Amino acid sequence: MTRRTRARTGTAAAVIGAVAALGGLQGSTADAQTVEDVSTPSRTCHGKQPNGSRAGLGAPEENTPLERTLRHVDKLAQGRHSAVFTGLVLDEDEVSVDIYRIPSKPFDTAVCEAAEKGVTLRLHDRDINEKDLHALVDLMSEDMNRWDGTFTMREVGPDGTGYLHVGVDDPDTAEPILRKFLGERNAKYLRVEYAPQAHLL
Missing domain, CATH: 3.30.300 (GMP Synthetase; Chain A, domain 3)
Structure with a gap:
């Protein structure tokens, strides 16, 4: 399964009556059991950052354009834009990320500028962070x-x-x-x- 949700804070889900919780530590990923109802993005942007411009140490699968873009989006969502960020779902087959947020032009601009070539970002409107x-x-x-x-x-x-x-x-x-x-x-x-x-x- 290549469509995943990312839980950046705490666990992706709390499992009742089990020893282990679904999800994991901050920044981990978990297979999405349910994908949202079909939603039309309010904005779509395609990456323009040169591939590898933010490459660093780590496993090869962590240094793909999608993963590097995702790490940068995480930093933005945890920082000054945390009040508008809701969540995200990534699709590795499509090399894309669906980002859910309270509409914010500064956040939208920042995440779109963060995307590397070959990565598509779709921004969806929500009213909760x-x-x-x-x-x-x-x-x-x-x-x-x-x-x-x-x-x-x-x-x-x-x-x-x-x-x-x-x-x-x-x-x-x-x-x-x-x-x-x-x-x-x-x-x-x-x-x-x-x-x-x-x-x-």
């Missing part, structure tokens, strides 16, 4: 026993596209309960899906 999505994750994760007897929550985390992914054993039962819990304002970011029970390998 990564920090606020993680706050919703924390809210849902702080007491995992509150829904005992109604459904089992198995994973929760931002999906990279501006939504809160929640994996449960019974989506039909869980979704209305979770929407009420989050409230009308935040429920629009919720995506509830079936997730199998995690097992140790």
Whole structure:
């Protein structure tokens, strides 16, 4: 699977009832279980930076134009543009990155100027940033026993596209309960899906 979401802060998802969490350390990648609903980018830009202009030490697969562009985008998203960054999804086959952010001309200009030749960036509009999505994750994760007897929550985390992914054993039962819990304002970011029970390998 070559379409991936990137979790830059914390884990990509919290797995309930398992020893290990999905995702990993800051800057790690995890296979996307769900790709967002089809979205039309508000802007598309094609890389113009010379290939290898930011090459450094590391494994060959970490020094491709896509990975170098991605590292630079990460730096921008963690720095002065963190208030507008929501998430991203990369497609290695297409050598492209879909970036989700609160519309910002300075951020858009900075990431487009960061792209190396051969890399395509597609920018999508969202109205929530990564920090606020993680706050919703924390809210849902702080007491995992509150829904005992109604459904089992198995994973929760931002999906990279501006939504809160929640994996449960019974989506039909869980979704209305979770929407009420989050409230009308935040429920629009919720995506509830079936997730199998995690097992140790």
